[in-house]
Amino acid sequence: MTSQERIETLLALVPPGRVVTYGQVADLAGLPGRARLVGRVLKTTSKSLPWHRVLGANGKISLPAGSRGHIEQIGKLQEEGVPVIGGRVRLREWQWQPSLAELLFLLPF
Numbered sequence: 001m002t003s004q005e006r007i008e009t010l011l012a013l014v015p016p017g018r019v020v021t022y023g024q025v026a027d028l029a030g031l032p033g034r035a036r037l038v039g040r041v042l043k044t045t046s047k048s049l050p051w052h053r054v055l056g057a058n059g060k061i062s063l064p065a066g067s068r069g070h071i072e073q074i075g076k077l078q079e080e081g082v083p084v085i086g087g088r089v090r091l092r093e094w095q096w097q098p099s100l101a102e103l104l105f106l107l108p109f
Contacts, residue, residue: 001109003031007041011049013106017080018096019053019089022062028098030109052076059091 001009006029014020020028022035031037039062042051052073056062063070065087074084082094098106 003029003034003037004041004045006030006109007038008045008047008049009107009109011042011051011054012047013098013102014050014053014096016050017082017094019055019059019077019082019091019094020096021055021057021059021091023057024095025054028103028107053080053096055089055091059089059095061087061089 007025010025010029011020022038025038026032026034029038035057038054042049042054061070061073061084063073070087074087077084077089082089
């Protein structure tokens with residue numbers, strides 16, 4: 001399984017109403033330190049993935065404030081019940097923390 005496939009598989013598992021960080025996705029996909037690769041995969045993939053659930057390490061939306069993507073991401077998160085205040089989500093409350101069982105049984109790698 002390629003790095004891109006690992007990232008895509010993991011992103012597809014993030015449940016509605018939860019968020020992850022780029023670094024967290026990389027770590028969970030077995031690619032520690034490859035947060036930028038997660039961003040590249042999201043930018044180039046042809047798959048329909050929940051891109052709006054991925055945030056920067058501080059819980060901040062990484063797209064430029066006021067851009068079409070930034071506004072769309074806020075809207076999608078709010079539709080799922082995730083409050084976005086000042087372009088930021090409180091990770092303590094909304095970050096997806098999969099259990100070991102979830103990871104062992106859901107991930108094919």
